Amino acid sequence: MSGPASLSEPVFPPLVMNPELVKGILIGFIRNEVRKVGFERVVLGLSGGVDSSLVATLAAEALGPQNVLAMIMPAKTSDPISRSDALQVVQQLGMHHLEIDISPQIDAYFARFPDADQRRRGNKLARERMTILYDQSFAWQGLVIGTSNKTELLLGYGTIYGDLASAINPIGDLYKTQVWQLADAVGVPTAIVQKAPSADLWAGQSDETELGFQYRMVDQLLYYLVDRRYSVKELKGLGFEEAFISDIVRRVRDNQYKRRLPVIAKLSSRTIDREFRYPRDWGH
Amino acid sequence: MNPEGRLTVGLAQIDPVLGDRDRNLEAHREWVDQAAAAGANLLVFPELSLTGYFLKDLVPDSAIRLDDPVMKELSALSTDLDVVLGAVIEDPDHRYFNSSLYFSGGELVHLHRKVYLPTYGMFDEQRYFAPGDRFRSFKTRFGRTGLLVCEDIWHLSSAYILSLEGVDLIICPSSSPGRGITTDERLGTAESYRLICRTYAQFLTTFFLYCNRVGFEDGANFWGGSMVIAPNGDVIAEQQDADEALVVASLDLAQVRRERLANPLLRDERLELTINELRRVSHERTRKPF
Numbered sequence: 001m002s003g004p005a006s007l008s009e010p011v012f013p014p015l016v017m018n019p020e021l022v023k024g025i026l027i028g029f030i031r032n033e034v035r036k037v038g039f040e041r042v043v044l045g046l047s048g049g050v051d052s053s054l055v056a057t058l059a060a061e062a063l064g065p066q067n068v069l070a071m072i073m074p075a076k077t078s079d080p081i082s083r084s085d086a087l088q089v090v091q092q093l094g095m096h097h098l099e100i101d102i103s104p105q106i107d108a109y110f111a112r113f114p115d116a117d118q119r120r121r122g123n124k125l126a127r128e129r130m131t132i133l134y135d136q137s138f139a140w141q142g143l144v145i146g147t148s149n150k151t152e153l154l155l156g157y158g159t160i161y162g163d164l165a166s167a168i169n170p171i172g173d174l175y176k177t178q179v180w181q182l183a184d185a186v187g188v189p190t191a192i193v194q195k196a197p198s199a200d201l202w203a204g205q206s207d208e209t210e211l212g213f214q215y216r217m218v219d220q221l222l223y224y225l226v227d228r229r230y231s232v233k234e235l236k237g238l239g240f241e242e243a244f245i246s247d248i249v250r251r252v253r254d255n256q257y258k259r260r261l262p263v264i265a266k267l268s269s270r271t272i273d274r275e276f277r278y279p280r281d282w283g284h
Numbered sequence: 285m286n287p288e289g290r291l292t293v294g295l296a297q298i299d300p301v302l303g304d305r306d307r308n309l310e311a312h313r314e315w316v317d318q319a320a321a322a323g324a325n326l327l328v329f330p331e332l333s334l335t336g337y338f339l340k341d342l343v344p345d346s347a348i349r350l351d352d353p354v355m356k357e358l359s360a361l362s363t364d365l366d367v368v369l370g371a372v373i374e375d376p377d378h379r380y381f382n383s384s385l386y387f388s389g390g391e392l393v394h395l396h397r398k399v400y401l402p403t404y405g406m407f408d409e410q411r412y413f414a415p416g417d418r419f420r421s422f423k424t425r426f427g428r429t430g431l432l433v434c435e436d437i438w439h440l441s442s443a444y445i446l447s448l449e450g451v452d453l454i455i456c457p458s459s460s461p462g463r464g465i466t467t468d469e470r471l472g473t474a475e476s477y478r479l480i481c482r483t484y485a486q487f488l489t490t491f492f493l494y495c496n497r498v499g500f501e502d503g504a505n506f507w508g509g510s511m512v513i514a515p516n517g518d519v520i521a522e523q524q525d526a527d528e529a530l531v532v533a534s535l536d537l538a539q540v541r542r543e544r545l546a547n548p549l550l551r552d553e554r555l556e557l558t559i560n561e562l563r564r565v566s567h568e569r570t571r572k573p574f
Contacts, residue, residue, distance in 0.1 A: 029500055283302065
């Protein structure tokens with residue numbers, strides 16, 4: 001079930017891309033969106049997984065490794081392989097890094113809530129890392145660069161105001177299947193590309209086990225559902241199981257809130273984000 | 285124009301600052317100087333070159349009225365060479381238009397208000413702009429010319445109307461965001477525009493200038509790809525990269541005549557037939573019961 005990405009396995013044809021073209025756009029995106037708001041640097045959480053390793057690689061190429069700070073933030077529940085993979089990426093790219101064991105602050109908090117379950121503790125880890133990233137963002141004068149991919153964003157497989165928080169996100173429009181392709185093409189170590197994806201919030205966690213399906217499968221469905229706007233009937237016609245379709249449709253719908261700003265109670269005639277509409281890049 | 289019937293055109297493939305008209309005007313001056321130094325007689329800037337594209341509620345703040353003093357500064361850009369630029373024009377009745385302006389000899393020669401305002405997918409122009417209501421060609425020192433802004437060219441009738449007015453040159457300033465990643469060398473958008481622009485040039489036997497911008501706004505990339513196309517459909521000059529660039533090409537204006545002799549599509553076009561058939565289609569539409 002965990003089905004690591006085999007680089008020799010054929011990729012679903014509509015999600016095959018020209019990595020050089022995509023890399024060029026994403027490097028341009030990082031340079032442009034960072035520099036025009038007056039920054040030269042970025043900071044990111046580097047887990048040792050494929051998403052953050054890809055973003056680190058793109059950022060190092062866009063801004064120079066001296067302008068990228070990789071934060072490695074293991075907890076005692078983290079797989080030691082994650083840390084060593086992250087360090088390998090740091091070394092390969094020659095970027096700055098800072099390692100902070102977040103267990104003491106997590107443990108101090110949960111000492112008051114010893115019954116907290118795994119999911120609650122996992123979300124806390126993700127948000128703890130976020131507060132550290134934003135603090136380092138201020139100290140290092142670098143924008144927080146996000147590492148959530150399109151599959152995670154659509155499924156809501158992330159912690160709101162945790163790993164979903166960032167200033168700019170270069171890979172949010174790439175499905176996991178595409179992240180693997182691009183990571184391989186830009187030189188992310190093969191062991192990182194091929195290992196089973198994990199949020200690593202607790203020992204032995206596996207994305208695909210937890211989600212209940214393989215990324216390769218769900219990416220195909222999401223492509224038809226989201227990008228091509230196939231109806232449920234048409235999706236069934238393509239051979240997807242009805243239960244799988246309805247599970248994914250529900251996940252996408254139920255997690256819409258994670259992709260939006262908080263709901264504001266409308267009172268005036270010009271409410272933020274309703275009638276008050278300005279580009280994020282206003283004046284840049 | 286050069287004495288031997290040639291026109292040197294420049295396409296300023298620029299990256300405007302979003303919502304900062306003063307900085308963009310200053311940049312326009314620099315590009316005009318650069319184009320003049322390169323020997324250009326005509327310089328084309330992209331759609332909304334003075335303001336940037338995804339303006340949203342910045343549209344009214346970015347607008348210029350035709351009696352605004354800044355119009356003199358825009359006109360002054362065209363002292364040495366003709367200039368096409370993009371701006372938000374506010375009419376006296378306070379409607380805002382996504383406009384393309386043609387200046388020559390220090391004067392405004394023509395103003396085209398974008399007719400087809402994309403309001404689908406990533407676009408929301410009709411929320412902020414009023415649509416233009418005409419396609420009109422105009423005379424320049426290089427021949428009869430027509431302006432179409434970006435989405436205008438996705439409607440066959442726009443270029444067709446200009447063609448029947450006998451244009452030698454169609455100019456299309458654009459702010460086209462790139463999308464569509466496949467195994468191809470270029471984005472899907474780039475391929476589509478290249479096909480459309482070449483088709484118009486060849487079908488309508490006119491020169492076609494396409495000037496697209498570059499840069500990023502709110503994460504959307506503009507793919508550049510500015511190109512100069514001859515009346516036989518050949519791409520004479522092209523900037524495939526999404527970098528700022530001045531694309532320069534020398535046009536042999538007599539090529540229009542030769543192309544229309546070899547390929548008299550315009551001569552054989554049946555304007556009356558087309559009008560009659562369109563009138564019939566329109567009439568039949570009104571007779572539908574519901």
